[in-house]
């Protein structure tokens with residue numbers, strides 16, 4: 001098996017990318033297969049700003065095994081259709097809560113919103129959703145892609161159910177309850193005439209967010225998507241304490257105080273404190289200080305993929321990141337800094353490399369930093 005990232009020993013790699021307006025997580029499984037969870041681009045009109053595609057090209061990844069869409073917010077799917085086109089994933093895992101009819105309603109909602117608000121970002125959102133779900137259907141029809149619905153209690157990886165494996169990925173959310181509520185909201189959000197109906201809130205979308213649990217021996221990583229308080233409360237009620245013990249956590253909802261509920265972080269640090277990574281959202285002024293303070297009490301360290309909205313200057317990089325940066329991450333940084341104009345929020349990367357004993361090494365690609 002080629003070790004594309006230059007690491008000799010088998011490991012689980014989780015590379016969390018964020019540039020102040022979205023997030024994307026590139027995963028390399030211990031068997032050498034690659035996957036991506038969510039995608040963002042700072043300029044949807046140009047693939048040059050698609051940090052995920054840049055990362056995958058820098059690592060010379062020929063094909064993805066899976067792409068996962070946690071929920072239908074543009075800061076999690078913009079540029080994803082391009083990934084489906086270029087990296088031809090064998091599987092598309094998508095939040096298992098909406099039928100095609102619901103998705104059409106949602107597309108019409110964004111189109112109506114674009115007209116009412118006069119903002120082109122809504123029509124771009126509608127276009128990307130249309131392209132994304134069009135491509136996944138094409139993949140199914142041509143027998144080149146499997147679509148899997150990510151829901152609570154679903155096993156997603158390895159692709160064939162082979163009994164206990166040393167590594168696997170499962171989804172813990174959305175719960176059936178949140179899916180029901182979301183479907184009801186989607187039906188009412190646009191009128192039969194194509195006009196805006198009942199308001200959809202961010203919380204509606206976020207509470208059907210997929211949460212993934214990656215297990216590799218004794219190592220457990222949670223990718224929280226944008227799940228909010230109510231969704232986490234339901235999740236806690238469905239899993240025993242020890243099942244949420246974490247080695248690392250991608251913090252939910254960009255470090256919002258709504259991105260967790262009572263007892264969640266206590267459960268994550270059941271015995272040892274996990275590493276936490278935040279993907280800031282400048283537009284929504286996230287992360288919030290109160291959330292970071294709360295998480296710091298329960299985490300061994302909190303990292304950010306980029307300079308947070310309330311920090312004016314990037315601090316000096318951590319010594320470990322400058323001295324031990326992976327060869328391929330160096331290539332990524334060079335490519336990214338070459339294409340990202342100074343006026344745009346610059347994307348950074350927190351790379352977490354895990355062994356199967358719960359060990360984690362963190363590499364930061366600037367402007368990623370420790371909070």
Ligand SMILES: [Zn+2]
Pocket residue numbers: 022073075076226253254
């Ligand atoms: Zn988000």
